[in-house]
Amino acid sequence: MGELVVGIDIGTTKVCTIVGEVREDDTYIVGLGVEPSRGMKKGKVTDLNVLSTSISSSVHKAERSSGYEIGRAFVSVSANHAQSVNSKGMAGIPSSRPVQMGDIVKAMNAARAIPLSHGREILHVIPRRYNLDDQEGVRNPIGMYGFRLEVESHIITSDSIGLENLTKCVESAGVFVDRFILNPLASGDVVLTPTERESGVMLVDIGGGTTDLAIFIEGTVWHTGVIALGGYNITNDIAHVLNLPFELAEAVKLEFGHADPRAVQPLEMFPVQPFGEEHISQVRRSDLVDIINARVAEMFELILQEVKRSGYEGLLPAGVVLTGGASLLPGMKAVANKVLQMPARVAQPEAITGMAEPLRHPSYSTSVGLLRLGLIMDIEEDRRAALNKPRRKGGGEMIVNGIGKAIGGLFRRFVTVDDE
Ligand SMILES: Nc1ncnc2c1ncn2[C@@H]1O[C@H](COP(=O)(O)OP(=O)(O)OP(=O)(O)O)[C@@H](O)[C@H]1O
Ligand SMILES: [Mg+2]
Known part of the structure; x- marks a missing residue:
């Protein structure tokens, strides 16, 4: 082993x-x-x-x-x-030899010299692409000849x-x-598959407390971001509106939840026992789905805003790949398609x-x-x-x-x- x-x-x-x-x-x-x-x-x-x-x-x-x-x-x-920021760094190459690993490290070190506000530190420095003299988008410059190596990097603090x-x-x-x-x-x-990463794709990890996202283009990370909403918020909405304890709302979400209102029959009902009531009452499933859909649509609207802010909206032919526990909620893909107007899959x-x-x-x-x-x-x-x-x-x-x-x-x- x-x-x-x-x-x-x-x-x-x-x-x-x-x-x-x-x-x-x-x-x-x-x-x-x-x-x-x-x-x-x-x-x-x-x-x-x-x-x-x-x-x-x-x-x-x-x-x-x-x-x-x-x-x-x-x-x-x-x-x-x-927080993330894109930054460039440069290294000069002597004319007598090709680019070596040390040159890349030098250019990366120059790129990471960004002003850091108090209480922040660099977590990752990821090269997005290299430019060698006037040749842009070099994938791996090692062994190539040139005078000026530039790295465009994505820095996460x-x-x-x-x-x-x-x-x-x-x-x-x-x-x-x-x-x-x-x-x-x-x-x-x-x-993500190598092809998705190469062509341009957004990864959206919908967890319990947050939704984390990363945009991959040309095989590497170009943008990262976060939405402070996740599966927990969906459950919380259900608990509030239907007056249920959180654990019961979670169970209802897992058993009857759906994010796409078109997928449920208007007369479908399910039983629950709300707070303070002795008897079980019947709830219309479409009401549950409306609660969920409102929150999920909001989440994808916020994701859309983040994509627009990144400036890479038009560069994601492979669409969005959803993962994280909450991505399993039926109908997520349909809402993602509708709001983001891109292909979606759950992974x-x-x-x-x-x-x-x-x-x-x-x-x-x-x-x-x-x-x-x-x-x-x-x-x-x-x-x-x-x-x-x-x-x-x-x-x-x-x-x-x-x-x-x-x-x-x-x-x-x-x-x-x-x-x-
Ligand atoms: N089958 C399912 N249908 C709907 N939601 C689900 C399903 N399975 C898990 N979830 C939801 O997924 C969420 C947990 O996801 P995950 O395990 O990815 O979160 P986490 O990594 O602990 O949280 P975070 O990454 O936000 O800190 C919970 O809100 C849970 O309700
Ligand atoms: Mg997580």
Whole structure:
């Protein structure tokens, strides 16, 4: 077996720890632990102790199911902590030799020199494209000749306090944070096809507390954003309007919910027992669907505004790929089609083997993606180390978009055999 890596996806509704081996064509799952998440709201920590307990339980479950002791992990960060900006950097190339890795690193370092407001730090620097002299859109400039290498990069920053709080929670569960990874990047890595990423696609991860999005064009990330609404808000609306306890509203949503009013019969009814009533009453399903549709349509309107703000509206022929737990709500695709006016599909992790069955659900796209993307970022860092560039704490940078043979050279750092 190759190197085992660990991802901890700290969501608003669940914490999911996965131990697995990232291989060229799949991720082999060796152990996992899923626990309800407490102490988190809209992707941000609201109670350190309570969240630490959820993380501990999830980690212990994953340790028991894998038989390994977990020492470090890649950890997800909600886009609600993040802001992003595009920035360019330049490096001069001596005329006597072709472009080398060191030139790319130099140009990337120049690109990352952006003014950072107080309390923010860089989480990821992602090259969008390279320009070599007047040749724009060079995919991989290494080995090519030119005088001036320019990198156009997408820089994602996060608030430092948010990261510190998350670090504290994970560390008090006995696990070192190897790096943080922005949610939609991890999900995108798992559910998007290379063709979608190449032609232009938007990834929308509709979770419990937030909807995280990322736009991929020419194979890489061009824009990231977040909407502070998720499945929780849908359930909350149902609870308010139908006067139901939250748990019952959640159950009603899962059993009878639909986002598309055209899909239900006008006379269809379902039974519920509202607060303060002794008897079960019948509710018209179309009323439930109207409640859901209003919220879901609002979510996609906000997503549309975000796409327009990005300026890449016309560059997404592959449309939108929905994932995250709430994307499973029937009718989501239809509302996405209608509001965004683009093709839509719902996706979940596919290229997984081993203990994979429980993870074949859109809720686990980020969780699975953490392992693969974390490893890619590690490989980048090892390359940097080879160039004597010091390791940076926190997020990661991407230079290549593939894992290839580099995996074999890594060693086991994340887990040790659990002798208990
Ligand atoms: N079959 C389903 N139909 C409708 N909604 C569903 C279904 N399954 C899960 N959900 C909803 O998905 C949401 C949880 O999704 P997910 O597990 O992706 O969230 P999370 O990662 O914990 O949260 P976040 O990423 O926002 O912090 C809940 O609101 C839940 O009601
Ligand atoms: Mg999530």
